[in-house]
Amino acid sequence: MSGMCYISRVNALKHIAKHNEIIKSLKYHTISGVYGYKPKQNPFTSEKCAIKKRSQYNVDIHELVNGFRSRGHLLSRLDPLALNEPKSWDALHVELSDYETNQSVIDPKEFVNMGRNECKVEEMVWFLKQTYCGNASIEFMHLTDANERLWIANKWEDITANTTFTDERRKLLATDLLRCELFDQFLTKKFSSVKRYGGEGSETMITFFEHIFQSSAEHNISDVIIGMPHRGRLNLLANSLNYPPVMLFQKMLGKPEFNLSEANGATGDVLSHMFTSIDKQFGDKSVHIILLPNPSHLEAISPVVCGKVRGKAMTKNVGPYGDTNEILPILGIQVHGDAAFTGQGIIMETLAMANVPHYTTDGSIHLIVNNQIGYTTPGQISHGRSSLYCSDTLKAIDGPCIHVNGEDPESVVMATQFALEYRQKFGKDIAIDLVCYRHWGHNELDDPTYTNPIMYSTIHSRDMTIPQKYANKVLTSDERQLIVDQYSGFLNLHFQDINHYKPVNTNFKGVWSHITQASNKAITRWDTSVGSDVLYYICSKSIETPKDFNLHPNLNKVLNERLNKLKEGVKIDWATAEALAFGSLLYQGFNVRISGQDVGRGTFSQRHVMLVDQKSDDTYIPLNKLIAEQKGFIEVCNSILSEEAVLAYEWGLSIDNPNHLVIWEAQFGDFFNGAQIIFDTFLSSAETKWGLSSPLTILLPHGYEGAGPEHSSCRIERFLQMCDSKEDAMDSDHINWSIANPSTPSQYFHLLRRQMIRNYRKPLIAVTPKILLRHPSCVSGISELTDGSSFQPVLSDQSVANDNDVKTVVLCSGKHFYTLSKERDEKNGKQIALIRLEELCPFPATDISAQLSKYKSAKEFVWSQEEHQNMGAWSYVRPRFQDLFNIKLRYVGRPPLSTPAVGIGELHKQEATDILVNTFNTK
Ligand SMILES: Cc1ncc(C[n+]2csc(CCOP(=O)(O)OP(=O)(O)O)c2C)c(N)n1
Ligand SMILES: [Mg+2]
Structure with missing residues (x-):
């Protein structure tokens, strides 16, 4: 038994050694680099800064120098109040008395940068005290690179000794x-x-x-x-x-x-x-x-x-x-x-x-x-x-x-x-x-x-x-x-x-000069469509890899499927629509940057905007090889596991240039709360406080799919609470940020493109799906992306045969629509119309009103949501329906709860059933 163990340990160690060799040879994105990344140059290519060899003879002097370089800062006079006295010389861990009176003459060049060819040891001590224990000191001996440490020592010794002041x-x-x-x-x-x-x-x-x-x-x-x-x-x-x-x-x-x-x-x-x-x-x-x-x-x-x-x-x-x-x-x-x-x-x-x-x-x-x-x-x-x-x-x-x-x-x-x-x-x-x-x-x-x-x-x-x-x-x-x-x-x-x-406003200058403030008169609509031939070209390019590229075996099928769907002009899924939105923006010369945890592949293995060679680990981004003379590029940034700093970073990036679509994606929607400070103090309010516009786009995967308290909700209620949409008057483009919950790939496509096509810039909070990424009904036809199509803040119910038959209008938002429509169709609910609010802020009152007015015989208006009553869009839509349309909505959704979702599977299912029963009154 123990022999077996020994052999397997030896094998394991061999395996680890081999693995380590491979790891050592790997570099991020390999040596070729990608858009936004170039391997760092070795700072020592042009000059040699080799580590000096110590001879036995010099060991004591090296110890002295090292003592000062490592711990001299503990002895420096840093505090102008002198409340924190420097430590005693013992802190050097060097027997100073051995050196302080030493008259031996040495060549200091081997040890320090004194600018002299010879000196007494005691003079070197004096030099080291001045250099490392004066009014300034440097802490650097913890650095891992010996050449870097040596460069620092040389430079510091030079600057402190030779800087002169006229x-x-x-x-x-x-x-x-x-x-x-x-x-x-x-x-x-x-x-x-x-x-x-x-x-x-x-x-x-x-x-x-x-x-x-x-x-x-x-x-x-x-x-x-x-x-x-x-x-x-x-x-x-x-x-x-x-x-x-x-x-x-x-x-x-x-x-x-x-x-x-x-x-x-x-x-x-x-x-x-x-x-x-x-x-x-x-x-x-x-x-x-x-x-x-x-x-x-x-x-x-x-x-x-x-x-x-x-x-x-x-x-x-x-x-x-x-x-x-x-x-x-x-x-x-x-x-x-x-x-x-x-x-x-x-x-x-x-x-x-x-x-x-x-x-x-x-x-x-x-x-x-x-x-x-x-x-x-x-x-x-x-x-x-x-x-x-x-x-x-x-x-x-x-x-x-x-x-x-x-x-x-x-x-x-x-x-x-x-x-x-x-x-x-x-x-x-x-x-x-x-x-x-x-x-x-x-x-x-x-x-x-x-x-x-x-x-x-x-x-x-x-x-x-x-x-x-x-x-x-x-x-x-x-x-x-x-x-x-x-x-x-x-x-x-x-x-x-x-x-x-008289203060002068300084925004909308330079690269921002073609951008203006959003209109406070109306909610405008933008043609964000793209010609079908261009889309087809982009799609074919978005899945193209170099001849010798070793694509993951599963991806061949997935990517080809994208092109087939586009050829047929039907069943375009979420990831394809996204690739087309990105590609078409690049094609038009805009840059795109997507940042967040694992965004290259996509948390749900859906995006694949960054492909990895299965033999070399090299990455390839087909969208950056769209056309010769390409002007716009996509930077794919798999971030460190941080939300707050990464989001703040992207906001900083997004205010530099309105022609860069900067996107931050949370791994799951709820993790945005680690970045709450940034939403509060920058994204939601920068324009109001500082006049700074930003097109920063936030993708928050959301949906009640039984995943439990975390991973279910992106807390849309918090974003709605932080928006400055009006409860009792019509909104315009002039809001602090857009909040959308698109339910189809084409709507998502238009939302992304709209961020660059409009003549003003607003942060966008976009609720994005998890289960819908592969849902057979969550697909779009090509005509929804082409021919003057645009983002629809409200989606009407196309399945109603006769508007006058409708007795109940059910309003909802996002993914919940698919559950409701399946139930409605199964129950043959001809008297029910399902209206989707695809954008919540600015509140699309005119579009909603147009829909409501179609159903003259409607007696009941229902708001149906997956979320608990103290969450979701309920608190936001209720006063607006009341004040703007004089409609009292009936609430259907989960009951109030302290946590976004229950953790017990059976309970989750029961809640889901209750929502359907209550929405359609089918008890
Ligand atoms: C996140 C945060 N927490 C608390 C405060 C309140 N606050 C303002 S200044 C300050 C002290 C800051 O000390 P320091 O960083 O040493 O800066 P100093 O004021 O001494 O220059 C505190 C606690 C704040 N502004 N921000
Ligand atoms: Mg302080």
Whole structure:
């Protein structure tokens, strides 16, 4: 027996070894790449950065150097308040006394980048202390790649030792800091009761920004995209991004940030969410800088930054969308608070995407404004967090972090310079942990001394602020006074303009200029049909593979079936309609991006937009080989297992270009709730708050098929509750988002196409099927896709022979129709008409009314749904039928329940039977 076990273990191990070999040789999508993904270049192709061999003789010196490089950060002077003292030298785990007085002369080149050919060991110790334990230090020895570690060490040692500051440069740094402080003081004086979340204590944030903008220009970065929370945001806007201070002043007085007469119902946002974009000129180079609007939900903006970077790359056809494989010339900057970066799960989700094909942005630079407190929670290990540093999450993705004392602007410059050079070299994320303090409470009206008396007595007993301390060193008092006078004069001029300044709306510019606001007069209809010859061509191309491609044996039949159906012009199923919608949009030059878990194959093995060679694992996307000179491409993005960050990412992507159909699909509809924050703060409200339109399309598989509490419902009621459709008046195109529950493949086809064909953009929440994907009745004929056909918000009952015979009108939505119609036909219910509401928001009152008016003899109007009474569309349709048509609907559906569906199979069946019986009164 044990012998058998041994042999099978040996066999198993052999099998695993072979398997591992195969795995090692595999690369995502293999080496050829696909649209939106190119294998990453080795950063060390052009220069050698080989790991140096240690000789026995040098072991002690290596140990010394390694001690500093690995643990020097524990000894650096990071805290301007000096409340957190550096650890003792023991933390180096090196017997320093052995080296500190060692006069032996060595060649340092073998160990460190001192720029010298010889030095004494004691001099090297001094160098290492300066480099790794000064006002800035770097944490990088956890990185897995030895060459990368060596590059970092060389670069850091070079930048910290050799960066020089001319007097002129120092004066500029001081000027920035003084202006930052003056701005906060001006606001305090003029608007003492406004919460402005000032930058006092973290002014060197501005040093970071000014340097990164300039350095970006030097690195030929064309666009910088920033996401940032409240702290210091107004300073960045006014001081670095040329945002007119008068607009902020007006906002503080409660005036609108838009030209309201043109803003079509926009209601704006609070002061600390204002945003802008500008072109900043540096010599002959210009950098386009965008500060994205942000919601108060901390860190929700972080993945949006990445998505926007990627969207811009797609628009400009650069990086993974371009011909070369350079590091993306578009830089994402994510600014964080120390507490939020540590605590918000979306950060880990966002970081987890950083190096994933189709989601990478070649590295974000993270600035953590570490004021050592979050509201009242202290930012120290075992007080307010579990990790030593607030930046430690970054270690999970092999990212380095620079810790820097926020009182030292010159160290901040060096940290910033290093961060950008690292990002440009490796295309990876890096963080700067800017250790600073918060001069006031959480806001200027909040008293921090209740909870943090020691910290605040230290802050209040400081004799100088950070800007003053530095400015006193590098500027004369006359120079300081001149800065004060000039900047105060500038702010005063803006202050005087408060009652005259007229804000200008900035949306619908550039690639958005052909897009307009949706009409508030009517619900418009769009011809989204496509000629049958084009559809046939697209279908044949959508299943074509290269000659040597090894298609999965089952797929041959499935894909050919698509073409046969199209040839016959009947029984076009859901997946075929989707492929035709995608293909026809690509054919017209629009890009499509579909993102979500397992979207390439489709959760239900229905989509197969991405085919995998069964021998090589290589992927092939036939739709990207539609025509020679193809302009529009589909990016198929199998996402990480996240909803919140991925959805936010796609929203960021979708606001860059109205000609990109960006789709996010939940694996099952209910999993959208992991992304609820993003639906609440971006998708549902971005246009109302910020005037930003988006065509983002959400696919939510839904249907009561006995799968139990989860996997059954996409909670359409929640989306309906969040829409701004009117209960008692006619809706128009001007709603916050469309909500549709299409019941046929052709309706789905038109919905997808409509997202690009309309002259306005709205997010679309589309309920999609599971069981209908293969349902013999859920099919469309070719004429429903061609010949001027379009999406029908309401589907009439074609089976009624004589309208006047109809006594009962049953209204329903989505998949439930098929169950009802089968029952009705079986029971020979000639007196019953079944009307489908295919779109719920905007509420298609005119179309419904046209249907209702056909049935003059109808006495009863029923709303029938699969969902429980406290769910589904019932609460939404009831008041509208009452108020708009004066019709009291009879409810049929499941009874109220705490969970979306029951878990007991028999109970589920009984409920389903009851619904049918009650709908048709056939008890
Ligand atoms: C998701 C979320 N939870 C709670 C809050 C309330 N809140 C606003 S600021 C803040 C503290 C943030 O601390 P930190 O991230 O360190 O930034 P700081 O304010 O110190 O700059 C909290 C808890 C919020 N805005 N968002
Ligand atoms: Mg904080």
